[in-house]
Every structure is written in C-alpha cells, then in structure tokens.
Amino acid sequence: MSLPGEPSLTRRPIIKFSNASFAYNNHFALEKITLNLHEGEFVGVIGPNGSGKTTLLKALLGLIYPNEGSLQIFDCACEALRCRHRARIGYLPQKERTDPNYPITVQEVAMMGRYGAIGLFKRPTRGDREIVLESLDAVNMADKQKKAFGHLSGGEQQRVLIARALSQRPEILLLDEPTTGIDASTQRRLSELICRLHQKYSLTIVFVTHDINMISPIAETLIVLKNRLHAIGRPEEILTKEILSPVYGEEVIVAERDQRPYIIVHDTHNHV
Amino acid sequence: MFEFLSYGFMQRAFLGSTLIALSCSVIGVFAVLRGVTFIGAGTAHAAFAGVAFAFLMGFPPFLMALLFGLSTVWVTSYVQEKGRMKPDVSIGVFYTFTMALAILFIGLMQGYRPEIYGYLFGSILSVTKGDLIIIFGLSLGILGLLALFFKEFHFISFDQEMAEASGIPAKRLSFLLLNLISLSVVIALKAVGAILVFALLVIPAAAAQQWAKNMRSMMIYSAIIGVSSSWSGVLLSYWLDVPSGATIVLIAASIFVLSVLFSGKGKI
Numbered sequence: 001m002s003l004p005g006e007p008s009l010t011r012r013p014i015i016k017f018s019n020a021s022f023a024y025n026n027h028f029a030l031e032k033i034t035l036n037l038h039e040g041e042f043v044g045v046i047g048p049n050g051s052g053k054t055t056l057l058k059a060l061l062g063l064i065y066p067n068e069g070s071l072q073i074f075d076c077a078c079e080a081l082r083c084r085h086r087a088r089i090g091y092l093p094q095k096e097r098t099d100p101n102y103p104i105t106v107q108e109v110a111m112m113g114r115y116g117a118i119g120l121f122k123r124p125t126r127g128d129r130e131i132v133l134e135s136l137d138a139v140n141m142a143d144k145q146k147k148a149f150g151h152l153s154g155g156e157q158q159r160v161l162i163a164r165a166l167s168q169r170p171e172i173l174l175l176d177e178p179t180t181g182i183d184a185s186t187q188r189r190l191s192e193l194i195c196r197l198h199q200k201y202s203l204t205i206v207f208v209t210h211d212i213n214m215i216s217p218i219a220e221t222l223i224v225l226k227n228r229l230h231a232i233g234r235p236e237e238i239l240t241k242e243i244l245s246p247v248y249g250e251e252v253i254v255a256e257r258d259q260r261p262y263i264i265v266h267d268t269h270n271h272v
Numbered sequence: 273m274f275e276f277l278s279y280g281f282m283q284r285a286f287l288g289s290t291l292i293a294l295s296c297s298v299i300g301v302f303a304v305l306r307g308v309t310f311i312g313a314g315t316a317h318a319a320f321a322g323v324a325f326a327f328l329m330g331f332p333p334f335l336m337a338l339l340f341g342l343s344t345v346w347v348t349s350y351v352q353e354k355g356r357m358k359p360d361v362s363i364g365v366f367y368t369f370t371m372a373l374a375i376l377f378i379g380l381m382q383g384y385r386p387e388i389y390g391y392l393f394g395s396i397l398s399v400t401k402g403d404l405i406i407i408f409g410l411s412l413g414i415l416g417l418l419a420l421f422f423k424e425f426h427f428i429s430f431d432q433e434m435a436e437a438s439g440i441p442a443k444r445l446s447f448l449l450l451n452l453i454s455l456s457v458v459i460a461l462k463a464v465g466a467i468l469v470f471a472l473l474v475i476p477a478a479a480a481q482q483w484a485k486n487m488r489s490m491m492i493y494s495a496i497i498g499v500s501s502s503w504s505g506v507l508l509s510y511w512l513d514v515p516s517g518a519t520i521v522l523i524a525a526s527i528f529v530l531s532v533l534f535s536g537k538g539k540i
Contacts, residue, residue, distance in 0.1 A: 025355075061437040086439030093434060102305060102430055103484040112427050116438035121420060148485050168438065 011038035014172065014204055015060065019069035022055050029055040032069065033229050037206065037221075039171075042198050044219030044235075045208045048248060051225040053208045057174050060206065061091055073172075087116040090165030090173045090203075092158070094180060106152070106160050107145040110136050113167030135166035138200070139193060155186035159193065166197065172204045173197070179214065191218055212239070212263045239263060276510055281397055288399040289502035289520070291411040292460040293472065297498025299414060299456045300477035301491050302449055305429045312473040314344040314363040315454040318370035320466035323391045324377035333391070334406060334462075340370060341458040345450045394465025394517030396506055403462060410459045414452050425449055426487050464517045471521040472498065479528040482535035497527050 013036035022030045030052040037043055045053050058064045059071055062078055071078040074085055090113070113135070114128045124132075136142040139159040144152070149160060158178055165173055175194065179187040195218050198205050209215050216222065216235040224231040224238060226247045231238055238244075239261040244252045253264040276282045303309045322340025326333040344366055351362040378388060390398060399407070418425065427435040428442045428449070436442035453473070460469045476498035477490070484490030505520030512519075 061433075063433065063437060086437065089437070091434060091437050093431065101481070103481060103486050103490045104430060105486050108426075108486060109430075112430065112434070113438070115423055115427050115435070116440055118423075120424065120441075123423070 011040055013037065014039045014074060015206075016072040017069070018072070020059070020066040020071050021068040022052075022059055022064055023067045024055075028067075028227065030059075030225070031228050034069075035223070035229055035232055037204060040202045040204055042195075042205045042218065042220045043207065043223060044215035044221070045206060045223045045225060046210065046212050046215065047225035047230070049210070050227075051247070052227050053225055054176065056225065057091075057176050057206070057208055060089065060172070060174055062086055062089075087168050088171045090168045090170030092161050092165050092173070092175045092178050094177050101150055104149045105145065106136065106141060106147050106149055107132060109149050109160050110145070110163045110167050113164040117168065131169065132163070132167050135163040136160070138166055138197065139163045153186075154182050155190060158182065158190055162193070162197070166201070170203065172206065175205065175207045175209075177209055178207075179209065179211065187214065194218070212265070216263075217260060236261070281399075282506075282510065284399045284401065284404050285396045285506050285516070286503065288404050288407050288463055289396050289506050289516075290499055291407050292456075292463055293476075293498035293502035293520075294495055295411040295414045295456045296460055296469075296472040297476035297480075297494040298418060298491050299449075299453050300473040300498075301480065301487070301494050302418075302425055302429050303453050303473055304477040304481060305490075306449070308359070308450065308453065309470070309474045310360055310363050311345060311348070311450055311453055312457050313470040314348070314367040314370075315341040315457040316461065316466045316469045317367050317374070318344045319458050319461050320391055321370040321374035321377065323461070324374040324381075324388060327385055327388050328377045328381055334403075334458075337391075337461055338455075338458050341461075342451060342454050344370075345447070345454045349447055349450065390465075391461055392466050393515060394461075394463055394468060396463040396502075396516040396520075397509070399463055407459050407463075410455060414456055417448070417452060421445060421448070464520065468517045468521045471524060472502075475521070475524040475528050476501065479524070479531040482528075482531035497524065501527060 015037040017033040017035050020033045021028055045056060047053050055064070059066065059078065060073065062081055065079050073081055074088065076085065110132045111124055111128065114124055114132065118124060118128060133142055133145070136145055139162050141156065141159050141163060144156070149157065152160065179190055182190065191214060194205065194207070197203060207215060207219065216239055219235060221232065222235050222238040223229065224243065224247055230247055231243045239254060241252060241254050244254070244263065248265045251266040255262045255264060303312060319337040319341030322336035323333045325331070325340070326336035344363065347366055348359050348362045351357060352359050424435070424440050424445050427440060428446050432442050432446060457469050457473060460472055464472055476494040479497050480490045480493035483493050501524035502520050505523050506516055508514065509516035509519045
C-alpha cells in the first residue's frame with residue numbers, strides 16, 4: 001500500500017474519517033479508513049468492483065455507521081447528524097435505481113430534493129418552487145419541468161436527478177457512477193455540467209466511478225480504494241503503475257494521451 | 273328503476289363499497305408503485321385465518337381479522353429488517369401458513385358455519401350498520417394519514433434510499449404505509465372476500481398507471497376506476513342476482529384490459 005499523503009489544502013475539512021471500518025454480516029467492506037475531505041474539494045473515488053466505493057457513499061449518506069472508528073461530517077458524528085444537516089448532502093444515485101415507469105413529472109422529481117428541508121406535515125411553499133426552478137435551470141431542464149420523467153432520455157433523467165440534489169441547496173454532492181449506461185457524448189456533457197456546478201456553488205464533490213480516464217482530468221484529488229484506503233493524492237500522483245497495479249493487477253497500462261496519463265485496465269467496465 | 277335504493281341493505285352496500293373502493297384504490301397506488309402488492313394477498317389470507325379463529329373461539333371476527341392481517345406486515349418487516357430473506361419469500365411462507373391455520377380452525381369447528389364462507393367469497397349486500405361504522409372510521413383514518421404524509425410516501429415510493437438519505441424517517445414511514453395497505457385489505461374483507469380483495473388493491477391502480485402522468489392523476493384515476501367498478505358491480509349483482517365481489521373484480525379487470533390496450537402507454 002502506498003499513501004503519497006494528502007494534498008496540502010488550506011481549506012476546512014468537512015468530512016473526517018478516523019480509523020473508520022464498515023462491515024456487513026461480519027465482513028468488512030471498508031477497513032481502517034483515515035482521511036479528510038475539504039470544503040469545496042472535488043474528489044474522485046476509484047477502485048475495482050467490490051472495493052468499497054458504494055460503502056463509502058452509504059456512510060456519507062448516513063445509511064450505515066462505522067463499526068469501529070468514527071466519521072464526522074460538518075464537525076458532527078455521523079450518528080448524530082440531524083435531518084436538516086442531512087439535507088446539506090445532495091446525492092445522485094446510479095441511473096438504474098429509478099423506475100422509468102413511475103408516473104411523475106420533472107418538477108415533482110426535483111421538488112423531492114426539498115422534502116427533507118421542508119419537514120413533515122408541511123407543504124412546499126412558493127420559495128421551494130423557486131429553488132426547484134432555479135435548480136432545473138442550472139441543469140438546462142427548466143423548459144421540460146411539466147414533462148413526464150419516464151419519457152426523458154437517460155442523460156436528461158440524470159440532469160433532473162442532479163437538479164433534485166441541487167434543490168437541497170447542498171454543500172456536499174455525492175455522485176454514484178452517474179455516467180454509467182449513458183452514451184459517450186452525453187457522458188462528457190454531464191461531467192462538464194458537474195464541473196460547472198462545482199465552481200458555481202462551491203460544492204464539495206465526491207464522485208464515485210470506475211472510469212479512471214473520465215474522472216482524472218476533472219478531480220482535484222483521487223482516492224483509490226481496495227477495501228482499505230490504498231492511495232490518496234492529486235491525479236498525477238496517483239496515476240502511476242506502482243500505485244494502480246496492486247489494485248487493478250499487473251496488466252494495468254499507464255499510457256499517455258493528449259499529454260495526460262491514460263489508463264488501460266483489464267476490467268469489464270473499462271473500455272480502451 | 274332505482275327503488276332498490278330505498279332498501280337499507282342497498283344503501284349500506286353502496287356506501288360501504290364506495291368507502292372500501294376509495295381506500296383500497298388510493299392506497300393501491302402506493303402498493304403498486306412500491307412493488308409491495310403481495311402484502312395485500314398475504315394480509316387477506318391471514319385475516320381470513322383470524323376470522324376462522326374468532327368463530328372457533330367466539331371472539332369478535334373483525335378484531336381477529338385485524339390482528340392476524342396486520343401481523344403479516346409485522347412478521348415480514350421484522351424478517352426483512354433482520355436481513356434474513358426477501359419480503360416476497362416471507363410473505364409467501366406466512367400466507368400459506370395462515371391459510372393452513374384457517375383450514376385447521378374450520379376443521380375444528382363444531383358443525384357447519386356458513387357465515388365464514390361469506391368472508392372467503394365476500395358479500396357486500398350483507399354489510400351491517402356496525403360494519404359500516406368500522407369501515408367509515410378506518411377508511412377516513414387511512415385517507416387522512418395518506419393526505420398527511422403524501423409527499424413522504426410519494427418520495428419513499430419513488431426512491432426509498434434517497435428519501436432516507438434526505439433525512440426523512442423513511443423506514444418508519446414505510447412501515448406505516450405497509451400497515452395502512454394491510455388495514456385497507458382487512459376492512460374490505462367482509463364485503464369483497466379474502467380471495468378477491470387483493471384485486472381491489474391492485475387492479476384500479478394498475479389500470480390508472482396506464483393513463484397517469486403524475487402521482488396525483490394516478491390516484492384520481494385509480495379512485496374513479498375503483499369506485500365506478502364497485503357501484504356497477506353492486507348494481508349488476510343486484511339486478512342479475514350474481515355474486516357482488518366477483519362482479520366488481522370482473523368489471524375492474526375489464527377496465528384494466530381496456531386501459532392496457534388503449535392508453536398507448538402500456539404496450540406489452
């Protein structure tokens with residue numbers, strides 16, 4: 001294992017894992033993770049299937065708690081993070097998770113992002129509707145707000161789900177393989193959109209993906225997981241054969257394309 | 273032509289079937305969208321076992337139907353929470369177990385008890401004033417809670433994990449929703465019968481989904497389909513002297529088939 005050390009950021013740490021382990025059925029999915037993620041940082045999380053990427057997201061979403069060690073979000077132990085703070089964390093799930101036949105309009109999907117902040121027994125106000133419209137506008141979907149969500153293309157649906165996350169007015173945005181199952185040009189537009197939103201709203205982004213070549217040009221920091229924290233650092237520090245081969249196997253090739261490292265992995269997910 | 277409406281039993285049948293159809297078809301929307309309709313079938317059979325137990329022991333049938341019916345939700349939720357098996361498996365086990373209990377209880381009874389078969393096949397025309405009060409109170413409660421938690425139920429039906437991550441008490445509300453689904457089935461048991469009550473939960477909502485663009489319209493369409501099937505079913509069963517529960521379900525099923533064929537959405 002190699003740990004080139006964290007990037008020297010002067011920004012405030014917003015997420016702190018301290019020796020945190022997460023287990024399902026007595027099996028550790030992530031073990032002894034210690035790392036800090038900072039305000040406004042764009043973090044890419046990579047690793048092969050089963051390396052603990054989704055577990056990391058679930059932990060940040062408050063769906064699972066550490067069995068050992070601790071996880072602090074906004075200076076608060078994750079177990080004690082209350083509803084209104086949870087709303088400060090936006091989430092874009094994997095595309096397949098949503099049912100395309102569910103009868104719901106674009107506006108209704110985006111409004112769901114407000115529900116945590118609105119609270120029980122209350123109805124959305126004009127202010128909530130304005131925030132939703134602004135979020136849909138930020139992803140260029142405002143003109144389609146009355147359309148049925150199920151009738152949109154995959155890329156458009158992802159944009160609406162990003163708008164839902166933005167409607168929460170989040171400080172942290174978690175993305176779980178958002179570009180899977182979408183064609184290459186839509187993928188590119190989607191990652192450009194995420195970069196723009198990162199700048200515009202000063203979001204802390206945790207972007208989980210299997211696509212190393214897509215994430216490395218846009219992330220400030222890369223995290224490589226292999227059920228432990230295998231490496232963390234700037235993309236150019238991470239994308240080396242020494243760091244990647246213990247995770248992806250000896251066959252990993254670090255080539256160069258457009259003066260950037262280009263990784264070829266013998267993995268069913270990664271296309272050459 | 274409408275002199276039958278002056279009969280007390282017909283008035284009760286209309287009012288009862290309207291309330292039952294409303295609560296089942298509206299909550300059925302959530303059951304269909306969440307993919308938990310099977311809980312309705314499980315509840316119906318467990319509730320029937322409750323009725324058989326009540327007849328055997330001399331307890332009030334509705335109370336036992338309620339207890340046995342809701343226990344389907346409690347047992348399957350507990351098993352799922354423990355991560356032991358998927359809900360369809362645990363409901364399947366519980367469903368057959370309670371049906372076996374029902375047969376056992378009927379076998380243990382002294383003599384022939386025809387009224388128990390009323391709960392199996394349903395008879396809306398035999399709804400009493402006391403039944404109507406229970407149906408009225410509970411339907412109102414179900415619809416009231418649905419209105420109160422509409423946005424949360426909507427969210428957890430669309431994406432439960434996301435709802436939970438947003439800080440909504442998704443697990444507790446999901447449990448409440450399952451209990452309400454189960455309760456709707458129990459209150460419809462006597463009128464529609466254990467075998468057919470499941471249809472009232474699923475068919476109007478499934479037909480409505482073929483036409484609806486959003487949740488609100490799906491609920492309205494489902495309620496219209498459910499109530500109109502019930503009314504026409506009650507009328508036809510009176511005029512033609514055929515079983516009411518079966519007539520209601522056959523009309524609803526016909527609307528479903530027409531919806532699939534003509535809505536343009538449900539291309540199979």
